Amino acid sequence: MAENLRSQVVTQGVQRSPNRAMLRAVGFQDEDFTKPIVGIANGYSTITPCNMGINQLAQRAEAGIKQAGAMPQMFGTITISDGISMGTEGMKYSLVSREVIADSIETACNGQSMDGVLAIGGCDKNMPGAMIAIARMNVPAIFVYGGTIKPGNYGGFDLTVVSAFEAVGEYSAGKIDEEKLLAVERNACPGAGSCGGMFTANTMSSAFEAMGMSLPYSSTMAAEDAEKADSAEKSAFVLVEAIRQQLLPRQIITRKSIENAISVIMAVGGSTNAVLHFLAIARAAGVQWSLDDFETIRARVPVLCDLKPSGRYVATDLHRVGGIPQVMKMLLAHDLLHGDCITISGQTIAEVLADVPTEPPADQDVIRPWHNPMYAQGHLAILKGNLASEGAVAKITGVKKPKITGPARVFESEEECLQAILAGKIKAGDIIIVRYEGPKGGPGMREMLAPTSAIIGAGLGDSVGLITDGRFSGGTYGLVVGHVAPEAAVGGAIALVEEGDTITIDAPARSLQLHVSDADLAQRSANWQPHKPRYTNGVLAKYAKLVSSSSLGAVTDLDLFDT
Numbered sequence: 001m002a003e004n005l006r007s008q009v010v011t012q013g014v015q016r017s018p019n020r021a022m023l024r025a026v027g028f029q030d031e032d033f034t035k036p037i038v039g040i041a042n043g044y045s046t047i048t049p050c051n052m053g054i055n056q057l058a059q060r061a062e063a064g065i066k067q068a069g070a071m072p073q074m075f076g077t078i079t080i081s082d083g084i085s086m087g088t089e090g091m092k093y094s095l096v097s098r099e100v101i102a103d104s105i106e107t108a109c110n111g112q113s114m115d116g117v118l119a120i121g122g123c124d125k126n127m128p129g130a131m132i133a134i135a136r137m138n139v140p141a142i143f144v145y146g147g148t149i150k151p152g153n154y155g156g157f158d159l160t161v162v163s164a165f166e167a168v169g170e171y172s173a174g175k176i177d178e179e180k181l182l183a184v185e186r187n188a189c190p191g192a193g194s195c196g197g198m199f200t201a202n203t204m205s206s207a208f209e210a211m212g213m214s215l216p217y218s219s220t221m222a223a224e225d226a227e228k229a230d231s232a233e234k235s236a237f238v239l240v241e242a243i244r245q246q247l248l249p250r251q252i253i254t255r256k257s258i259e260n261a262i263s264v265i266m267a268v269g270g271s272t273n274a275v276l277h278f279l280a281i282a283r284a285a286g287v288q289w290s291l292d293d294f295e296t297i298r299a300r301v302p303v304l305c306d307l308k309p310s311g312r313y314v315a316t317d318l319h320r321v322g323g324i325p326q327v328m329k330m331l332l333a334h335d336l337l338h339g340d341c342i343t344i345s346g347q348t349i350a351e352v353l354a355d356v357p358t359e360p361p362a363d364q365d366v367i368r369p370w371h372n373p374m375y376a377q378g379h380l381a382i383l384k385g386n387l388a389s390e391g392a393v394a395k396i397t398g399v400k401k402p403k404i405t406g407p408a409r410v411f412e413s414e415e416e417c418l419q420a421i422l423a424g425k426i427k428a429g430d431i432i433i434v435r436y437e438g439p440k441g442g443p444g445m446r447e448m449l450a451p452t453s454a455i456i457g458a459g460l461g462d463s464v465g466l467i468t469d470g471r472f473s474g475g476t477y478g479l480v481v482g483h484v485a486p487e488a489a490v491g492g493a494i495a496l497v498e499e500g501d502t503i504t505i506d507a508p509a510r511s512l513q514l515h516v517s518d519a520d521l522a523q524r525s526a527n528w529q530p531h532k533p534r535y536t537n538g539v540l541a542k543y544a545k546l547v548s549s550s551s552l553g554a555v556t557d558l559d560l561f562d563t
Contacts, residue, residue, distance in 0.1 A: 020033060026073070028071065032071050035069060035070050035071045036069075036070040036071070036115040036116060036240065036243045036244075037070070037071050037073060037112070037113075037114050037115050038065050038070045038071065038072050038073070038114065038115060038116045038117065038118060038236075038239065038240065038243070039072075039073055039074075039075060039105075039108060039109050039112070039114040039116070039117040039118070040058050040061055040062055040065070040072050040073070040074040040075070040117075040118050040120065041075060041077050041105045041108070041109075041117055041118070041119040041120065041121075041130060041133075042054065042055065042058040042074050042075065042076050042077070042120055043076075043077055043078075043079055043101075043119075043120055043121040043122055043123075043126045043130075043146065044058060044076065044120075045078070045079045047079060047080070047081050047084070048079060048081030048083070048084060048122070048123050049149060049189055049191065049192050049193060049194075050079070050081065050122035050123035050124075050126075050146060050149075050193065050194040050195070050201060051079050051121070051122040051123055051126070051146060052192050053122075053146060053147065053192035053193065053223045053224065053228075054120050054121070054122055054146045056229060057120050057144060057146060057147075057228065057229055057232040058074060058120055058232075060229045060230075060232045060233040060236075061118050061120065061144065061232045061233060061235060061236045062074060062236075063233065063236075064232070064233035064234070064235070064236030064237055065118070065236045065239070065240060067236075067237070068236060068237045068240035068241070069240060070115075070116075070240045070243065072236075073112065073114065075108045077101050077104045077105055077108075077121075077126075077129075077130075078097060078100055078101060078104065079097065079101075079121070079122065079123045079125070079126055080093050080094050080097040080123065080125065081123055082094050082123060082124050082125075082200075082447060082473065083161045083195065086165070086447060086449050086450055086473070087414065087415075087418065087449070087450035091444070091446040091447060092442050092443060092444030092446055092540060093444060093539070093540070094124070094125060094444065094446070094447070095125065095276075095439070095444050095445045095471070095554060096443075096444050096539060096540065096543045097125045097129065098125040098128050098129040098132070098277070098280075099129070099132075099543070099555075099556050100129070100539075101121075101125060101126060101129025101130060101133070102128075102129045102130070102132035102133040102136070102284075103133075104133075105117065105119060105129070105130060105133035105134075105137075106133045106136055106137055109133070109137055109139065110137060114139065115139065115140070115243050116139055116140040116141060116239055116240075116242065116243040117133075117134065117137070117139065117140075117141045118141070118142050118144060118235060118236060118239050119131075119133075119134065119141065119142075119143050119144065120143075120144040120145075120146060120232070121143070121144075121145070121146060122145070122146030122147070122193070122194050122201065122223070123194060123201060124194075124199075124200040124201050124204070124273065124474070126146075126201075127143065127145070127201065127204035127205060127208060127277075128204060128277035128280060128281060130143055131143060131208065131213065131253075131277075131281050131284075132280055132281055132284045133284075134213070134249050134253075135249055135250065135253055135281055135284035135285035135286075136284045137249075138248050138249050138250050139248070139249075140239060140242040140243045140246065140247055140248060140249070141213070141239070141249050141344075142213065142214065142215075142235050142238060142239040142242070142344050143208050143213050143214045144214065144218070144231070144232050144235045145194075145201075145205035145208070145214060145218055145219055145221075146193070146194060146223055146228075147192075147193050147194070147221050147222055147223030147224070147225070147228045148193045148194055148195075148196055148201070148202055148205075148220060148221070148222055148223060148314070148315040148316060148319075149189060149190070149191060149192065149193030149194060149195060149196045149222070149223060150190055150191060150193065150196065150222050150224065150316055151190075151196050151314045151316065152187040152188045152189060152190045153187060153190075154183055154184055154187040154188075158196075158308075158313075158314060159184060159187055159188040160188060160189075160195055160196045160197045160199075160308055160309075160314065160475065161188055161189055161195050161196075161475065162195075162197065162199070162308070162309055162449070162453065162473070162475035163184055163188050164184055164185050164188045164189075165449055165450060165453035165454075165457075165475070166453045166456050166457045167180070167181050167184040167185070167457065168181070168450075168453065168454065168457060169421075169422075169453050169454035169455065169456060169457015169458050170457040170458075171457070172421075172422045172454065172457065172458065173424075173457055173458040173459065175457070175459070191223075191224055192223045192224055193222060193223030193224065194223070195474070195475065196308070196314040196315055196316065197307060197308030197309050197314050197315070197474070197475060198268050198269050198270055198271070198305070198307040198308060198309070198311075198315065198318075198474070199271055199308075199309065199473065199474030199475045200271040200273040200274070200473070200474035201474070202219070202220070202270075202315045202474075203265055203268070203270030203271040203273070203274050203474055204271075204273075204274065204277060205218075205219035205220075206219045206220065206264055206265070206268055206270065206324050207261040207262070207264060207265050207270070207274060207278070208261070209264075209324045210257075210260050210261045210263070210264035210265075210324060210328055211252065211253060211257045211258065211260060211261040211341075212252045212257055212260075212341055212342060212343030212344055212349065213249070213252060213253065213343075213344055214235075214344070215231055215234060215235055215238065215344075215345070216323075216324075216325050216352055217231075217319070217323045217324070217325060218231045218235070219323070219324050220315045220316070220318050220319035220323045220324060221319060222316050222319070238344055238345050239344070241345075241346070242344055242345075242346070245346060247342070247344065247346060249285070250285055250286065251342060252341070252342055252343065252344060253281070253282075253285040253287065254285075254287060254341065255282075255287050255288065255289070256338040256340075256341050257338070257341045258278060258281075258282055258287060258289060259293075259297060259338065260328075260337050260338055260341060260349065261278065262274070262278065262293070262294060262297045263297055263301045263331055263336055263337060264324060264327060264328060264331070265380070266297060266298055266301040266302075266303065266378030266379065266380065267301055267302065267303060267304045267305065267327050267330075267331060267378075268303075268304070268305045268307060268318070268324075268327060269303050269305055269307050269310065269311060269374070269379055269397070270380070270474070271473075271474030272380060272393045272394070272395060272471070272472050272474070272476075272482060272483070273447075273471060273472075273474055274380070275291070275294055275380060275382075275393045275483065276393075276471065276483060276550060276553055276554055277553070278553075279291070279551075279552060279553030279555075280553035280554065280555050282553075283552075283553055283555060283558075284555075291382045291390075291391040291393075291551055292382065294380060294382055295381065295382045295510070297378065298377060298378035298379070298380055298381060298382075299377055299378070300336065300377075300378075301331070301336055301377070301378045302370075302373035302374070302375060302376050302377060302378070303373055303374040303375040303377075303378060303379055303397055304327060304330060304367055304368050304370075304373050304374065305318060305327065305366060305367050305368070305374065306365060306366060306367075306368065306374055307366070308475075309474070309475045309476065309477045310395070310397070310398040310477040311374070311398075313366045317366045318366055318367070320364075320366075321360060321361055321364045321366045321367055322356070322357075322360055322361065322367065325352070325353055325356045326356060326357070326360050326367055327367060328349070328353055328356075329353045329356040329357065329358055330358060330359070330360070330367075330370055332349070332350065332353055333358040333370075334370065337349065339353075374397070375397040375398075377397075378397075379395050379396060379397035379398070380393065380394075380395060380396075381393070381394050381395075381396045381507060381510050382510060383481055383505070383507070383510045383511060383512040384510065384511070384512065385511045385512040385513040385514075386493055386513060386514055386518075386521070387467070387484065387493050387494060387497075387503065387512045387513060387514040388481075388484045388485060388492075388493070388494070388512045389485075389486065389492075389493070390485035390486055390549060390551040391483070391485055391551050392467075392481050392482065392483050392484040392485065392512055393481070393482055393483040394479075394480065394481040394482070394505075394507060395476075395477060395480070396507035396508075398477065399462070399478065399479050399507065400462040401462055401463065401479065402479070402506075402507035402508055403504070403505065403506045403507060403508065403509075404429070404431065404463075404465045404479060404504070404505050405502060405503070405504040405505075406429040406430055406431045406465065406502070406503065407429070407430060407431065407499075407500050407501070407502060407503075408431055408432075408433050408497050408498070408499060408500060408501040408502070408503050409426060409430045409431065409432050409433065409499065410433045410435070410497055410498065410499045411432065411433065411434050411435070412435060412436055413434070413436065413437065414434055414437060414446055414448055414450065414451060414470065416434075417432060417434045417448075417451045418450050418451045418454060421451055421454040421455060421458065422454055424458075426455070426458075426460065426464060427464075428460060428463035428464065429463060429464070430464050430465075431464070431465040431466070431467065431503045431505065432451070432464065432465065432466040432467065433467050433468070433494065433497050433503075434448060434451065434466065434467070434468040434469075434470060435468065435469055435487075435488035435494045435495060435497070436469070436487075436488045436489060436495075436531060437468055437469055437470030438469035438470060438484075438485075438487025438488060438489055438550065439487065439543075439544075439547040439548070439549070439550055439554040440487060440489040440490060440544045440547055441469065441487050441488050441489030441490075441531070442470065442534075442544075443534070443535065443540050443541075443543050443544035443547065444540060444543065445469075445470050445471050445550065445554060446470050446471065447470065447471045447472055447473040447476075448466065448468055448470055448471070448472055448473070448476065448480070448482070449472070449473035449475055449476055451466065452466060452472060452473075452476045452477075452478060452480055453475075453476075455478060456477075456478060461477075461478040461479075462478070462479075464478075464479070465479045465480070465481070465503075465505045466478070466479070466480045466481070467480075467481045467482075467484060467494070467503070467505070467512070468480075468481070468482050468484060469482075469483070469484040469485070469487035469488050469489075469492065469494050469550070470482060471483060471550075479505060479507070481505060481512060483550040483551070484512075484550075485549045485550050485551040486549060487549070487550065489530065489531065490530075490549075491525060491528055491530065493514060493521065495528055496514075496516075496521055496524040496525060496528060497514060498524075501514060501515065501516055502514075502515040503515065543556065546560075
């Protein structure tokens with residue numbers, strides 16, 4: 001880590017006068033050169049409603065940093081709207097953007113030798129991208145979530161962006177007319193904020209609060225509510241104190257705090273993407289963490305919250321009844337949380353939760369009481385078998401048929417699969433294979449929200465399985481298995497599946513099995529030829545060259561100098 005700019009300026013005096021001159025041009029006065037310099041990584045963008053309210057939060061944080069006695073330096077970073085790019089070639093850039101965000105924050109903060117960073121993000125990859133950078137740099141840092149969107153409403157029912165995707169499937173199946181389709185589309189997203197269910201953005205914000213890197217209650221606040229901006233300003237004060245105390249991210253991001261984060265993800269019914277992102281965050285923080293660790297936590301933590309996509313409520317409902325601190329206190333009371341973990345405020349988790357009741361309010365059913373959970377065990381399972389020797393990820397709760405055996409319907413891309421579903425070519429009992437959508441093969445590991453929503457809309461959600469080396473949106477539910485590794489592009493078994501092969505998805509047994517003999521698979525493997533790269537220059541080509549297996553977090557800096 002480079003020596004910070006403040007200490008260079010103070011100790012080297014006249015030798016650093018050119019640097020001081022540049023800083024004077026951006027507002028520094030004589031007395032400011034002894035103050036900590038704090039970066040504000042501002043994810044503001046009008047590309048997506050997730051990020052369009054962030055600039056106001058950044059400005060409040062900027063004012064707070066100044067008031068707390070430090071000097072803010074604001075810089076921008078990118079975002080990709082998953083919801084807008086979903087189902088297109090553009091979606092290939094979504095997971096890539098996580099690495100771009102991490103690299104850009106690291107580059108700006110280390111290039112300017114900042115003393116700390118306050119990162120503000122909204123859409124899905126903003127959170128893990130920022131946290132990867134924070135863990136790499138290990139300078140005092142805090143994450144500020146841009147906030148969740150409020151639910152849309154049509155016909156007395158709450159809507160989210162997933163409602164619009166499912167409506168397309170219903171329309172294609174003849175279940176609704178064009179008028180209702182347009183009505184859902186027009187009402188699904190009423191304003192600023194990230195997707196409202198316990199999808200990926202709200203999952204990661206909740207996990208960061210549980211990990212101690214964001215302030216209590218901040219992860220479920222609505223983007224448009226005044227308390228969100230107040231929280232951003234308070235975060236600035238907390239960060240400046242952390243800089244003075246030299247409370248560093250790697251003191252907070254530990255194996256125990258990651259266990260806390262994953263426990264909360266299980267309890268709230270969070271996104272499968274959290275598996276991929278926490279593998280990457282743990283690696284950046286130097287914490288040993290594997291797919292098997294998720295399975296260990298899943299087995300002991302119940303699902304306590306009735307949240308979309310498979311449940312009834314959205315993040316603002318969770319906030320109203322106690323938010324993430326309420327869920328955490330329930331876990332702590334039953335020895336499923338490490339109360340001694342330190343948080344960015346300097347308090348321990350137990351101290352933060354001291355005044356939170358051990359049971360949720362009785363007059364609500366968003367958070368279930370401990371004795372009556374949604375499910376006795378967690379929902380994110382790691383499946384293994386000859387179709388996924390390194391592992392795969394599935395949501396296994398709320399599925400009427402957790403075990404299905406059927407014929408493989410093989411598609412070489414998301415687009416091929418979606419066309420077949422919308423054309424009515426997929427039948428009950430089929431097991432869809434969507435391959436060459438992995439980190440290298442896509443490249444970029446697209447989310448399959450369009451096909452899975454079309455399956456739900458067509459009424460096949462309980463009778464059709466879908467397996468892919470790509471990812472799923474946090475809004476996906478049903479008997480779907482993603483992150484299959486090794487992926488097709490490197491010759492994994494998913495590349496060897498043939499149309500009509502029998503496959504079993506057995507969620508209770510955490511098994512994913514292709515019923516083909518070892519000898520036949522070996523012969524198929526010998527005959528397999530890798531596809532030509534889909535991109536030969538630019539960002540996607542670089543990503544495909546560098547990216548690791550999804551079982552290792554799909555990171556791009558894995559053992560770069562070991563080959």
